[in-house]
Amino acid sequence: MVRLITTRLGAFLLTLFAASVVLFLTINVLPGSAAKSALGMEATPQAIARFEAQRGLDRPLAVQYGQWLFKTLQGDFGVSFQNSVPVGPELMRRVPVTLQLASFAFVIANLVAIPLGMLAAARHGRRADKATTFTATLFGAVPNFWLATLLILVLSLNLRWLPSGGFTPFSVDPVQNLKQILMPALSLGIVSSALLIRIMRASMIETLSSEYIRTAHAKGATEAVVIRRHAFRNSLIPYLNVAAVEFGFLFGSAVVIEDIFRLPGVGSLVLVGIINRDYPVLLAAALTITLFVLVVNLIVDLTVGLLDPRRVKGSRA
Amino acid sequence: MIQVMNGFDWRRWRLVLTGGTIIGIILICAIFAPWIAPYSPYDLDVVAMLQPPSAAHPLGTDELGRDILSRIIHAARISMQVAFIAASVGLVFGTLIGVVAAYFGGIVDLVLMRLMELLFSFPAILLAVVLMASLGTSILNAMIAIGIVFIPGFSRLARAATVVVLREQYVESARAIGMGHGRIVFREILPNILAPLLVEAAVAFSYAILLESALSFLGLGAQPPEPSWGNMLNTGRGFMAQAPWLSIVPGAAIFLSVLGFNLIGDGLRDLLDPHMKE
Numbered sequence: 001m002v003r004l005i006t007t008r009l010g011a012f013l014l015t016l017f018a019a020s021v022v023l024f025l026t027i028n029v030l031p032g033s034a035a036k037s038a039l040g041m042e043a044t045p046q047a048i049a050r051f052e053a054q055r056g057l058d059r060p061l062a063v064q065y066g067q068w069l070f071k072t073l074q075g076d077f078g079v080s081f082q083n084s085v086p087v088g089p090e091l092m093r094r095v096p097v098t099l100q101l102a103s104f105a106f107v108i109a110n111l112v113a114i115p116l117g118m119l120a121a122a123r124h125g126r127r128a129d130k131a132t133t134f135t136a137t138l139f140g141a142v143p144n145f146w147l148a149t150l151l152i153l154v155l156s157l158n159l160r161w162l163p164s165g166g167f168t169p170f171s172v173d174p175v176q177n178l179k180q181i182l183m184p185a186l187s188l189g190i191v192s193s194a195l196l197i198r199i200m201r202a203s204m205i206e207t208l209s210s211e212y213i214r215t216a217h218a219k220g221a222t223e224a225v226v227i228r229r230h231a232f233r234n235s236l237i238p239y240l241n242v243a244a245v246e247f248g249f250l251f252g253s254a255v256v257i258e259d260i261f262r263l264p265g266v267g268s269l270v271l272v273g274i275i276n277r278d279y280p281v282l283l284a285a286a287l288t289i290t291l292f293v294l295v296v297n298l299i300v301d302l303t304v305g306l307l308d309p310r311r312v313k314g315s316r317a
Numbered sequence: 318m319i320q321v322m323n324g325f326d327w328r329r330w331r332l333v334l335t336g337g338t339i340i341g342i343i344l345i346c347a348i349f350a351p352w353i354a355p356y357s358p359y360d361l362d363v364v365a366m367l368q369p370p371s372a373a374h375p376l377g378t379d380e381l382g383r384d385i386l387s388r389i390i391h392a393a394r395i396s397m398q399v400a401f402i403a404a405s406v407g408l409v410f411g412t413l414i415g416v417v418a419a420y421f422g423g424i425v426d427l428v429l430m431r432l433m434e435l436l437f438s439f440p441a442i443l444l445a446v447v448l449m450a451s452l453g454t455s456i457l458n459a460m461i462a463i464g465i466v467f468i469p470g471f472s473r474l475a476r477a478a479t480v481v482v483l484r485e486q487y488v489e490s491a492r493a494i495g496m497g498h499g500r501i502v503f504r505e506i507l508p509n510i511l512a513p514l515l516v517e518a519a520v521a522f523s524y525a526i527l528l529e530s531a532l533s534f535l536g537l538g539a540q541p542p543e544p545s546w547g548n549m550l551n552t553g554r555g556f557m558a559q560a561p562w563l564s565i566v567p568g569a570a571i572f573l574s575v576l577g578f579n580l581i582g583d584g585l586r587d588l589l590d591p592h593m594k595e
Contacts, residue, residue, distance in 0.1 A: 018435045026451045137583070141576035143527055145534050146568030149554060153565075157558050252440020256531050260554070270443065271535065274450040282450065289443050297438070 004305045012298045019290045020072075024065050027283050035081075055081065068283070078280035087284045091266065095288065097167055098265035101184055101258070102250040102292070108189025109196055109246065116193075117200020117239075122227060124205055132197060140194030144253055148187035148260045155183060165262035184261045188253050192246045199242045203235040210234075237304055244300035248293035255289075329588060336580025343574050347393040354387035358544045367560045377562040379552065385562065388544040389570050395545045396574060399460050399529040399538075404521040406464025411471020412514060416502055418472070419479035430476065433469040441466045445528050449537040456545075459538040463528045467521050474517050478510035485509075516585045523578035530571045546571045 035043060035051040043051075052058045056067060071078065077087035120132035156164040162179050170177040207213065208231050216226050254267030262268075266288050273282025327334070346353055362382030370377045376385040418429040436444070448462035482488060483506070491501050532538035533547025541548055546567040553563030 015435060015438055019438060022435065022439075023447065026447055029451055137576070137579060141523070141572050141579055143530055143568060143571050143575070145531060146550060146564075146571060149550065149557070149564045149568060153557055153561055248440055252443040255442055255446055256535060259535065270446060274446065274537070282447075286443060286447055290439055293440055294438060 001306070005302060008298055008301050008305070012294055016291065016294055019294070020069065020287055021065065023283060023286050023290065024068065025061065027279055027286070028061060028064065072284075072287075077284040080281050081278045082276045082281070087280045090281075091269070091284050091288060094264055094266045094269055094285075096169075097263055098251065098254050098258070098267055098289075098292070100170070100181060101188070101254055101263060101265060102247065104181055104185035105188035105192065105250050106243075106247050108185055109192040109250075110243065112190065112193035113196030113200050114239075117197045118204055118227065118232065120197070120201040121204030121208060121231075121235075122223070124208075129201075132201065136194045136197040136201075138194075139190055139197070142191055144187045144191040145256050145260060147191060148184065148257055151183045151187060152260075165260070167263050167265075180261070180263075184257045184263060187257055187260075188250050191253075192250060196239070196243060196246060199239050200235065203238045204231055207231045207235045240300055240304055244296050247296045251289050251292045251296075330584065332580045332584030332587065334584075336577045336582075336584060339573055339577030340581065343393050343570075343577065344397060346390045347397040350391045350394050354384075354390040356384035356387040358383060358388040358391040359542050360384075367556060367563075369560070370562060376566050377560065379549075379563055380556055380560075385549075385566055388549060389546070389566060392539075392544040392546045392549060392567070392570070393574075395456060395539050395543070396526050396529060396571075399456065399463065400522045400525040400578075402460040403463035403467060403525040403529070404518050406461065407467025407471050407521055408514060408518050410464070411468040412475040412507075412510075414468065415472035415475025415477075416479050416506060416510070419476045419483060420498070420502060420506070426476075429472070433472045436465075437469040437473075441524070442528065442531055445532060446535065446537060449532055454537050454540060456539045456543070459529050459532050462532075463525050466528065467525070470521070471514065471517060474513055475510060478513055479506055482506050482509045512589050516582055516589060519578050519582035519585060523575040523582065526571060526574050526578070 035048040035057075039047055039051060049058070056064055059067075068078070075088060077091060079086055080090070116132045116135070120129040123129045152164045155162045162183055163176075164183075165180070167180055168176040204227075208227075213226060213230055216230050221230075251267075254263075254265055255270050256267070257263070258265040258268040259271055266285050269281060269285035270289070272278065273280075273285055360383060362378065365374070365378050365382040367380055368374055368378040368382075374384050374386065376389065378384055379388070414429050414433065418426040439447075445459075445462045445466050448465060449458060452458035452462060488501065488505050491505050496505075529538055530545070530547035530550070533545040534551045536548070536551065539545035539548055541552070549567035550564060550571075553560070553565075553567065556563050
């Protein structure tokens with residue numbers, strides 16, 4: 001088990017380091033001078049040169065990266081080019097918003113996918129199965145930003161049940177917070193459930209055709225007991241693997257959904273960084289989203305490793 | 318069975334045919350847009366601003382009085398172009414990387430596939446957004462950015478398929494008779510790994526449409542006045558109360574085209590590997 005954890009943790013750190021290099025290089029070749037964006041189009045060449053020298057933008061990329069990495073490892077994400085405000089505290093204020101959004105969306109996706117996937121598998125080949133598969137196909141084709149727009153149109157503008165945007169922290173007003181997060185989470189969760197329904201269905205069908213399930217039936221176990229106690233647990237491992245990827249996808253999709261619902265999360269910070277050519281902001285926000293994804297993958301890798309007896313055996317050997 | 322006529326099993330092909338019909342209609346709109354569209358997608362009409370669907374404008378008009386139907390038809394061109402070019406970039410480069418990795422193995426395989434895994438660790442939309450910021454906002458750059466996003470997926474698939482093909486006797490025979498690497502790859506390997514890659518390409522088409530729409534929606538893809546389903550939907554957001562059709566119609570176009578490609582992909586997958594359906 002120790003070996004499993006060490007290997008996965010090592011791979012996680014290496015990937016994170018490599019991801020930071022890729023993001024740093026990609027973002028630092030952004031067209032359009034950051035100096036012009038911060039100082040205005042009328043900025044003199046001298047002012048631009050001074051701006052770049054003050055922020056180390058005139059140094060070689062490798063040196064810039066080394067300095068950025070050194071500071072970031074100490075928790076210093078630099079200062080915004082646009083308003084000279086430290087990026088770290090701003091990022092920390094936004095992280096809980098994105099975490100709440102992605103987590104709620106993930107819960108909704110699973111609440112939709114697990115029962116529907118199980119139902120389709122249990123009724124394999126019958127009408128319920130076909131209806132579920134069709135639903136998954138429709139969900140999978142809906143762009144989440146369109147679903148978000150339709151939800152605003154119906155639930156906000158027509159029925160006036162939910163606010164069309166904004167964010168109130170849970171600690172300030174829990175009811176308002178839940179009202180504001182529901183539509184964004186639904187927009188992401190329903191679309192994400194499409195793949196998860198299919199995976200749950202496929203995984204469950206495979207499990208239900210296993211030898212030990214037939215044995216359980218032969219011993220007189222009811223359909224409900226077989227599904228709940230045997231098939232569901234064993235179908236979870238492949239499901240979890242895909243669900244982790246989907247969870248990562250949710251963090252990425254936050255870029256679009258946070259913009260629509262005016263949620264002050266990390267995703268909308270990516271757009272702020274792009275629009276303002278604010279390298280420190282964009283880099284910190286993009287890396288944070290990547291970190292979320294990698295952490296989720298690491299947790300699932302470890303969980304699957306610990307859940308799967310074959311893997312545990314393999315890691316000991 | 319009635320469904321099996323002249324040896325053609327309609328039931329097995331129904332997903333491909335349904336998806337193909339949807340995509341066929343969209344493709345016809347894209348190719349013949351200037352002849353099909355009732356109005357120019359750019360012509361402003363100040364007396365016909367934000368008009369609801371009517372006989373003159375079947376899908377209504379936008380905030381500048383432009384005909385929505387004409388803009389939707391013209392926007393199909395952009396979506397189809399982006400989908401085709403982005404999927405092709407992903408298919409060509411991804412396949413090349415995957416095949417080279419599997420064929421040469423060892424350190425080449427290790428380096429290339431680790432690089433692909435690294436790209437895979439970024440959420441697709443984040444990678445596309447950051448690449449667009451880096452490349453600059455234009456439709457050509459959207460095609461390149463989305464194509465880059467697809468490379469890791471195609472490379473993984475191509476590598477896995479090549480590893481299987483490399484074990485086949487005909488590849489070993491080709492090596493034994495001294496055939497060069499290039500000929501083995503192009504004549505023996507590529508034709509035998511094409512089927513799963515083409516299924517993936519259908520899925521990539523649908524995902525490319527989604528990504529392009531998302532980028533244009535965020536203002537990073539096609540730039541106004543160029544019509545794109547994504548930027549039309551974004552504009553419509555500002556007029557949701559007065560003109561809901563501005564938000565509904567472009568989204569429905571994205572939904573239908575993604576659905577069409579997904580049905581083709583699902584159908585092809587079922588046809589090529591019936592066990593996948595289970």
